[in-house]
Amino acid sequence: MKLNILKIFRKKVKTISNENKLTINDFPWLSNFLLELGGLSRFTIRFFKELFQKPYEHKEFLKQAYSIGLSTLPLIGITAFIMGLVLTLQSKPVLEGFGAESWLPGMVSVSIVREIGPVITALICAGKIGSGIGAELGSMRVTEQIDAMDVSGTNPMKYLVVTRVLATTFMIPILVFYADIISFYGSFVAVNLNDFISLPLFVNLAFDPLHYYDLIPATIKTFFFGFAIGMVGCYKGYYAENGTEGVGKAANSAVVISSLVIFIIDLIAVQLAELFNFFN
Amino acid sequence: MKSEENISQFLNNETVIEISHLKKSFNGNEVLKDISMVVKKSENVVVLGMSGIGKSVLIKCIVRLINPDEGSLKVFGKEVTLMNSNELNELRTKVGFIFQGNALYDSMTIRENLEFPLRRNKNITDPHDIEELIVDALENVGLLDTIDKMPSELSGGMKKRIGLARTLILKPEIILYDEPTTGLDPITSREISNLIVEIQTKYKASSIIITHDLNCAKITSNRMMILQDGIFIAEGTFDELKNSDDKWVSSYFKID
Numbered sequence: 001m002k003l004n005i006l007k008i009f010r011k012k013v014k015t016i017s018n019e020n021k022l023t024i025n026d027f028p029w030l031s032n033f034l035l036e037l038g039g040l041s042r043f044t045i046r047f048f049k050e051l052f053q054k055p056y057e058h059k060e061f062l063k064q065a066y067s068i069g070l071s072t073l074p075l076i077g078i079t080a081f082i083m084g085l086v087l088t089l090q091s092k093p094v095l096e097g098f099g100a101e102s103w104l105p106g107m108v109s110v111s112i113v114r115e116i117g118p119v120i121t122a123l124i125c126a127g128k129i130g131s132g133i134g135a136e137l138g139s140m141r142v143t144e145q146i147d148a149m150d151v152s153g154t155n156p157m158k159y160l161v162v163t164r165v166l167a168t169t170f171m172i173p174i175l176v177f178y179a180d181i182i183s184f185y186g187s188f189v190a191v192n193l194n195d196f197i198s199l200p201l202f203v204n205l206a207f208d209p210l211h212y213y214d215l216i217p218a219t220i221k222t223f224f225f226g227f228a229i230g231m232v233g234c235y236k237g238y239y240a241e242n243g244t245e246g247v248g249k250a251a252n253s254a255v256v257i258s259s260l261v262i263f264i265i266d267l268i269a270v271q272l273a274e275l276f277n278f279f280n
Numbered sequence: 281m282k283s284e285e286n287i288s289q290f291l292n293n294e295t296v297i298e299i300s301h302l303k304k305s306f307n308g309n310e311v312l313k314d315i316s317m318v319v320k321k322s323e324n325v326v327v328l329g330m331s332g333i334g335k336s337v338l339i340k341c342i343v344r345l346i347n348p349d350e351g352s353l354k355v356f357g358k359e360v361t362l363m364n365s366n367e368l369n370e371l372r373t374k375v376g377f378i379f380q381g382n383a384l385y386d387s388m389t390i391r392e393n394l395e396f397p398l399r400r401n402k403n404i405t406d407p408h409d410i411e412e413l414i415v416d417a418l419e420n421v422g423l424l425d426t427i428d429k430m431p432s433e434l435s436g437g438m439k440k441r442i443g444l445a446r447t448l449i450l451k452p453e454i455i456l457y458d459e460p461t462t463g464l465d466p467i468t469s470r471e472i473s474n475l476i477v478e479i480q481t482k483y484k485a486s487s488i489i490i491t492h493d494l495n496c497a498k499i500t501s502n503r504m505m506i507l508q509d510g511i512f513i514a515e516g517t518f519d520e521l522k523n524s525d526d527k528w529v530s531s532y533f534k535i536d
Contacts, residue, residue: 139386148383151343151376152397152450153369 064167080179084186109206122225134254137237138247165230172226217273302351313510329507376447437468
């Protein structure tokens with residue numbers, strides 16, 4: 001089987017080289033990827049151009065920030081609580097084996113603050129907020145509401161996109177902070193299921209190993225997560241086409257792409273944080 | 281309803297829209313091949329043509345929702361294709377657009393739908409003035425009782441009327457109608473058509489009306505143009521075109 005695929009591949013390469021017509025169209029996935037990347041980059045540049053131009057849409061920004069924050073609060077609260085609880089219960093037997101149970105709150109807090117809290121919260125928000133934005137703008141696009149806004153002299157990019165991207169950029173860090181606190185509480189509950197530890201002692205043990213170089217990079221990356229969620233959701237929705245099918249696709253790809261971007265940003269952030277840590 | 285006399289009254293009027301040799305293609309498919317037309321002040325021009333022939337593309341080019349490939353497009357004597365975004369926004373406050381699907385903002389009440397363009401374009405901040413204008417616009421279309429409803433609570437005909445009210449609130453000098461009677465029953469279609477004529481009389485607005493509906497065309501048109509294969513193949517009054525010897529033109533008016 002492998003041999004056959006290799007033969008077909010060699011034959012294809014030979015044909016292409018013989019005809020000397022190797023173009024980007026021979027690799028549709030690559031051409032689609034580059035087109036998508038180019039489109040998203042142009043959209044991001046347009047966002048920054050509109051961001052600094054008057055009029056500023058304060059009211060719509062506050063409305064979006066309120067709606068994004070409030071709508072996600074219960075989901076993130078429940079997930080964060082379970083996350084803290086499960087992480088503690090799973091880690092406990094391992095640390096018990098080393099007789100290092102007292103390290104449990106510290107280990108959990110470092111894991112939550114540095115990695116699990118921001119990434120899980122961002123992924124939940126990509127699913128809930130990113131898809132919501134993609135579907136909302138997509139629906140507005142296919143029902144010509146964005147065009148109607150345009151012809152009535154309102155800049156839809158400013159009114160719809162800038163406000164939503166700013167709202168996600170500023171609300172995701174707040175939601176991550178909220179998720180971290182709830183996770184700590186979940187962890188505290190988990191520790192107290194079998195043993196007893198007072199809240200002040202738990203807080204002391206949890207915060208003791210945390211340093212500013214744990215907190216700062218973790219906080220900075222959440223702004224980028226928020227920006228990516230808003231930008232990808234808006235981009236996919238703003239350019240949705242082909243009716244209701246397009247709306248579904250916009251919502252779906254908003255989640256998939258923003259989740260992927262979150263991991264890429266996380267990877268870069270971890271590398272930069274390590275570098276930052278090294279110099280300290 | 282419309283006659284030679286009606287048309288002659290527009291000929292002396294100023295030109296508000298002047299399109300010459302307009303072309304537009306999508307992925308190599310030439311939709312508009314060579315479009316030239318003139319619309320006079322207070323004139324209703326109906327554009328008739330088969331589905332997918334490029335009628336909506338034509339009026340979307342006028343407000344630059346779609347950028348034409350070639351040709352000249354002047355509105356109030358200014359070249360639209362060369363306008364920057366500020367000039368374009370200024371123009372768009374003078375040109376109303378009625379969308380085929382109404383395009384009412386789903387998340388806003390009818391009051392907010394009408395308030396939205398008003399606050400942004402007319403710089404009116406006094407709530408009493410805004411309320412007065414909204415009430416006036418809704419009374420004009422006979423739907424004052426829907427003021428606090430959501431668009432989803434309205435019927436198709438009511439949505440069309442609200443779409444008209446939202447456009448009229450800015451008192452546009454030109455109105456572009458994209459199939460204003462599509463999907464409506466004959467009675468509501470007639471009401472909407474009569475409303476278009478009322479608007480023309482009351483506001484002295486010029487209009488381009490894109491439609492398939494012959495009744496709508498008969499009621500609303502001062503002049504009609506038939507679009508076929510990317511060019512206008514005929515022009516005249518409803519009766520002139522109906523009695524045309526050309527088989528293509530007369531086929532549009534044929535009733536089996």
